[in-house]
Amino acid sequence: MMNINEHLLRTFEARPGEFLSGEELSATLQVSRTAIWKHIERLRQEGYEFEAVSRKGYRLVAKPDKLDVEAVLGRLHTRVLGRSIHYMNEVDSTNNVARELVQQGAQEGTLVVAEQQLAGRGRLGRKWHSPKGKGLWMTLILKPRIPLHFTPQLTLLVAVALCRSLRQITSLPIGIKWPNDLLIDGKKISGILLESSAEEENLNYVVAGVGIGVNLLPDDYPDDELRAKATSLAIEAGHTMDRSEILVAFLQELESLYDIYHEQGFGPIKLLWEALSVSLNRPVTCQTPKGLAEGTSLGIDESGALIVKLQDGTVTKWYSGDIQFSS
Amino acid sequence: MMNINEHLLRTFEARPGEFLSGEELSATLQVSRTAIWKHIERLRQEGYEFEAVSRKGYRLVAKPDKLDVEAVLGRLHTRVLGRSIHYMNEVDSTNNVARELVQQGAQEGTLVVAEQQLAGRGRLGRKWHSPKGKGLWMTLILKPRIPLHFTPQLTLLVAVALCRSLRQITSLPIGIKWPNDLLIDGKKISGILLESSAEEENLNYVVAGVGIGVNLLPDDYPDDELRAKATSLAIEAGHTMDRSEILVAFLQELESLYDIYHEQGFGPIKLLWEALSVSLNRPVTCQTPKGLAEGTSLGIDESGALIVKLQDGTVTKWYSGDIQFSS
Structure with missing residues (x-):
């Protein structure tokens, strides 16, 4: 069973661009005009936008982007x-x-x-x-x-x-x-x-x-x-x-x-x-447990670690951290 | 503050092997004889053993082994x-x-x-x-x-x-x-x-x-x-x-x-x-994802895996499982 919010939305969606009066909505949904007003407020909180004009009623002008x-x-x-x-x-x-x-x-x-x-x-x-x-x-x-x-x-x-x-x-x-x-x-x-x-x-x-x-x-x-x-x-x-x-x-x-x-x-x-990858074969720095390290990234190994040639020529592995590209 | 159970235990432990009457315990702990009886029952549930003899009272005969x-x-x-x-x-x-x-x-x-x-x-x-x-x-x-x-x-x-x-x-x-x-x-x-x-x-x-x-x-x-x-x-x-x-x-x-x-x-x-280890350099079998495997255990690697030489001569690694010693 549809709840009142859904029913209200369907009613507006069935007549795009039109103003619907509180009286008409109240009759269609079989609830009071005060209830209609409360549900419109609730829908507004969910991101729906309504234009309200006295004597004309409400018009749905925008819907929130909800994942379908x-x-x-x-x-x-x-x-x-x-x-x-x-x-x-x-x-x-x-x-x-x-x-x-x-x-x-x-x-x-x-x-x-x-x-x-x-x-x-x-x-x-x-x-x-x-x-x-x-x-x-x-x-x-x-x-x-x-x-x-x-x-x-x-x-x-x-x-x-x-x-x-x-x-x-x-x-x-x-x-x-x-x-x-x-x-x-x-x-x-x-x-x-x-x-x-x-x-x-x-x-x-x-x-x-x-x-x-x-x-x-x-x-x-x-x-x-x-x-x-x-x-x-x-x-x-x-x-x-x-x-x-x-x-x-x-x-x-x-x-x-x-x-x-x-x-x-x-x-x-x-x-x-x-x-x-944009991380390979270029100068990189990384904050490691032993301090800031600098080198050139060569590839990754079987454990996903980054293989790095440090400035002194030794090759090491970085297992985690946040690399920065230096130039 | 000691609770009544602890107080009761201390009283028995202070006079090892002796029978203590309900009357005496009641006077010492300032609670009714019914309360004494209830606390003795609770201690029994925790593993303490009491001998009860009419007219003599209770005697603590065994204590549960509790970690100190x-x-x-x-x-x-x-x-x-x-x-x-x-x-x-x-x-x-x-x-x-x-x-x-x-x-x-x-x-x-x-x-x-x-x-x-x-x-x-x-x-x-x-x-x-x-x-x-x-x-x-x-x-x-x-x-x-x-x-x-x-x-x-x-x-x-x-x-x-x-x-x-x-x-x-x-x-x-x-x-x-x-x-x-x-x-x-x-x-x-x-x-x-x-x-x-x-x-x-x-x-x-x-x-x-x-x-x-x-x-x-x-x-x-x-x-x-x-x-x-x-x-x-x-x-x-x-x-x-x-x-x-x-x-x-x-x-x-x-x-x-x-x-x-x-x-x-x-x-x-x-x-x-x-x-x-008692697992090395001996014939072992293991239920692996590929079925029952048989071989000789050679050692462990850096990841803790067991290195095994299978019967066909290939060397493989077992990462988890339950090994059995064959003979």
């Missing part, structure tokens, strides 16, 4: 990934919700996607800005059949799938910065945060958090600092994009690479990562 | 490990309690130890039999400063520390079966279960569960199957042992190896593990 989950499920041709979608308006962090779901027995491929994250997290304990309706803020539950020490390979796999699907849809020159940030012209458009849980050498599960800045405009960033470092697909392409199309493309690409990974191992993924 | 936490803290010379001890009478699993504590912000070195586990868990989803007062059923919270993919080294480190401390105290011929079971003459006296949580390549925490069969006697095993596979220090040594002494020795040995590991890496730990 029905459309996603209708177009999606995956076997496992995204077959179950938990769509939420607002969460603290989709990774937290996914971790709770997995404790309750959620299956592999379960997707949590939210219009807004109030406490979205990025790598290295950083905040992740996730404004309402402007991006894809989501987490996938994965239960890969690999030993624990291969887990870092997964984070590279997710970055490759995301980079390939976004390039395909947008044709933008997107590259991967080690280990898993996606950049356009040095500005970040997406980040990945994998959290894993293991018992001895057996991986129990991974929650793979992915944030994509899809339709943010310059005003959607809270300050100049973030505006200088981050960008969105809409800013780069010059027009807004359909988030459901991006989600479908990403899930399909990820499932296909995930299957290849289980069948053939890390080899093909490593090749793709290196081909899409 | 005060004695542990008094003797312990560690810097971090076991400085905070959560002692519990009964838990589902000490690993579960430790995981909850770490979520609430518990520090590295926090120890959970229980007299009894109702749902103790072992490797590969197995049950772990943890009867009341008969063993050390415990979990340590560790926050090692190592990348995620080194986690399997920790499980070997814990096995080495446990093996060395038990050998030192008992002089029994205890060996390590890959990866981390402790055996005497092929029978298991202890098991280890590490659970880890990571964010990307950074280990958040490890809960290291350790079960040691200290004072179990043959009747303490639920069935012949377990009796045939498991043993205890008391059975092997021919006398019961002080659990607090074993706990202190283990924590001190573990802290000292843990410090060496952080300073010098896995090298020294690997040497010790190999020296204490």
Whole structure:
């Protein structure tokens, strides 16, 4: 059964551009005019915009950009990934919700996607800005059949799938910065945060958090600092994009690479990562436990570590951290 | 302030072997005779045994073996490990309690130890039999400063520390079966279960569960199957042992190896593990994802995997599983 909000929306949508009087709406929906007014206010809080003119009534002028989950499920041709979608308006962090779901027995491929994250997290304990309706803020539950020490390979796999699907849809020159940030012209458009849980050498599960800045405009960033470092697909392409199309493309690409990974191992993924990377064969610096290190990035190893030739000629590996490109 | 149970126990302990009348106890503790009777019943439920003779009163004949936490803290010379001890009478699993504590912000070195586990868990989803007062059923919270993919080294480190401390105290011929079971003459006296949580390549925490069969006697095993596979220090040594002494020795040995590991890496730990292992240079079989495999164990690698020469001459690695010795 439709609730009154939905019924009200359908009524407006059936007569686009028209003013509907409180009297007429009250008669159609069989509720009082005061109730109509309350529901219009509620819809306004959800992002719907109404014009109200006395004696004429209300007119729907704008709808919030809500992810169309029905459309996603209708177009999606995956076997496992995204077959179950938990769509939420607002969460603290989709990774937290996914971790709770997995404790309750959620299956592999379960997707949590939210219009807004109030406490979205990025790598290295950083905040992740996730404004309402402007991006894809989501987490996938994965239960890969690999030993624990291969887990870092997964984070590279997710970055490759995301980079390939976004390039395909947008044709933008997107590259991967080690280990898993996606950049356009040095500005970040997406980040990945994998959290894993293991018992001895057996991986129990991974929650793979992915944030994509899809339709943010310059005003959607809270300050100049973030505006200088981050960008969105809409800013780069010059027009807004359909988030459901991006989600479908990403899930399909990820499932296909995930299957290849289980069948053939890390080899093909490593090749793709290196081909899409903007981090290789150039001078880089990194804050390591031993202080600031400087060198030239040569490649990645089987554990996803960055192989770096330091200035004194020795070759070392960086396992985690935030690299900067020096020139 | 002492509660009535404690007061009652002190009164009995002050006059060992004597009968104390309900009347006298009632006068001493300033409570009714009915209250005395109720408290004696409560103590009986905790494992204290009283002889009751009409007209003479009650006599304390046996006390349950409770771990003396005060004695542990008094003797312990560690810097971090076991400085905070959560002692519990009964838990589902000490690993579960430790995981909850770490979520609430518990520090590295926090120890959970229980007299009894109702749902103790072992490797590969197995049950772990943890009867009341008969063993050390415990979990340590560790926050090692190592990348995620080194986690399997920790499980070997814990096995080495446990093996060395038990050998030192008992002089029994205890060996390590890959990866981390402790055996005497092929029978298991202890098991280890590490659970880890990571964010990307950074280990958040490890809960290291350790079960040691200290004072179990043959009747303490639920069935012949377990009796045939498991043993205890008391059975092997021919006398019961002080659990607090074993706990202190283990924590001190573990802290000292843990410090060496952080300073010098896995090298020294690997040497010790190999020296204490009963798994090397002998025919072994293992149920692997590809079926039952047979070969000769050659050593372990940096990731804790067992290096095995298969019957066809190829050398492979087993990352997890349960090896059997063939002959």
